[in-house]
Amino acid sequence: MLVTGGAGFIGSHFADLMGEARVTVLDKLTYAGDKDNVPGHADLVVGDICDRELLRAVVPGHDLVVNFAAESHVDRSIEDPAAFVRTNVLGVESLMRACLEAGVPRVVHVSTDEVYGSIDSGSWTEDAPLAPNSPYAASKASGDLIALSYFRTYGLPVMITRGANTYGPRQYPEKIIPLFLKLLRNGEPVPLYGDGAHVREWLHVEDHCRAVRLVAERGEPGEVYHVGGTTELTNRRLTELLLAATGRDWDLVRQAPDRKAHDRRYSLDDARLRALGYAPMVEFAEGLERLTS
Numbered sequence: 001m002l003v004t005g006g007a008g009f010i011g012s013h014f015a016d017l018m019g020e021a022r023v024t025v026l027d028k029l030t031y032a033g034d035k036d037n038v039p040g041h042a043d044l045v046v047g048d049i050c051d052r053e054l055l056r057a058v059v060p061g062h063d064l065v066v067n068f069a070a071e072s073h074v075d076r077s078i079e080d081p082a083a084f085v086r087t088n089v090l091g092v093e094s095l096m097r098a099c100l101e102a103g104v105p106r107v108v109h110v111s112t113d114e115v116y117g118s119i120d121s122g123s124w125t126e127d128a129p130l131a132p133n134s135p136y137a138a139s140k141a142s143g144d145l146i147a148l149s150y151f152r153t154y155g156l157p158v159m160i161t162r163g164a165n166t167y168g169p170r171q172y173p174e175k176i177i178p179l180f181l182k183l184l185r186n187g188e189p190v191p192l193y194g195d196g197a198h199v200r201e202w203l204h205v206e207d208h209c210r211a212v213r214l215v216a217e218r219g220e221p222g223e224v225y226h227v228g229g230t231t232e233l234t235n236r237r238l239t240e241l242l243l244a245a246t247g248r249d250w251d252l253v254r255q256a257p258d259r260k261a262h263d264r265r266y267s268l269d270d271a272r273l274r275a276l277g278y279a280p281m282v283e284f285a286e287g288l289e290r291l292t293s
């Protein structure tokens with residue numbers, strides 16, 4: 001199988017999980033990618049999913065392609081949206097085209113709950129309208145639509161997963177959990193956006209990867225599958241848990257100006273995935289304990 005973005009956070013855990021398979025990782029090794037994340041059983045090709053010629057050489061012969069390659073940090077997308085459009089939209093198109101030309105029998109494109117915008121109560125099903133707010137979310141929504149168009153127009157057997165906020169080892173320390181843990185361990189202050197009342201549901205990276213594997217094995221082409229989290233937390237409550245885990249207190253918390261267009265709450269209904277047999281295995285308390293012990 002080919003795992004694009006497999007030197008990043010979730011993609012490298014997915015390559016780990018597929019230990020018995022022959023795995024090729026294709027990764028541009030941006031700031032977020034690290035070749036040391038790539039497991040020993042995988043072959044690493046350093047390259048860009050926007051490079052059509054490279055894809056034409058690498059993609060043929062794979063039974064499964066799973067796309068994790070992305071620009072993934074909302075704050076960076078607010079600074080430089082163009083990089084996000086390039087990889088998350090144009091790159092997805094190049095990859096879908098290469099998969100179609102090579103006749104790849106199963107393709108999974110990994111996406112995010114952020115494509116729906118914000119929801120005050122209840123949970124989104126996969127039929128909810130896309131209403132992204134940040135350039136990151138808009139680029140992911142666009143990539144999803146391109147991938148689905150390859151199913152509807154050309155019959156490419158592609159499935160999409162949309163996962164909740166994911167955490168675990170090897171996450172780049174720009175996302176809230178690894179950033180706060182790094183700062184708190186050093187006794188440095190942490191920036192809490194706005195009133196801290198933004199709500200996220202948290203998904204352990206191993207559960208996220210098990211869900212993607214299940215969709216790769218049993219998903220219906222052309223379908224979208226949600227991967228919900230196990231625990232819903234405000235950023236304020238999450239900060240309290242991270243302070244407790246590192247033995248620090250509120251003296252180290254600084255209120256930062258809120259992120260532009262900051263979504264208040266995400267929540268996914270993942271009944272469709274559960275009907276395939278999915279159940280998360282890592283509760284948040286356990287996942288956090290594993291990260292901090």
Ligand code: NAD
Nearest residue numbers: 005007008009010028029030032033048049069070072166
């Ligand atoms: P990450 O930023 O840790 O890793 C992304 C990887 O993609 C890096 O190794 C990077 O080098 C590589 N990459 C970037 N641009 C590339 C390009 N043009 N060509 C080839 N490789 C390129 O991201 P992550 O957190 O592991 O996220 C993986 C996927 O999961 C993304 O599509 C993201 O939208 C999605 N997702 C992430 C989360 C989360 O909380 N982290 C939640 C839901 C969905």
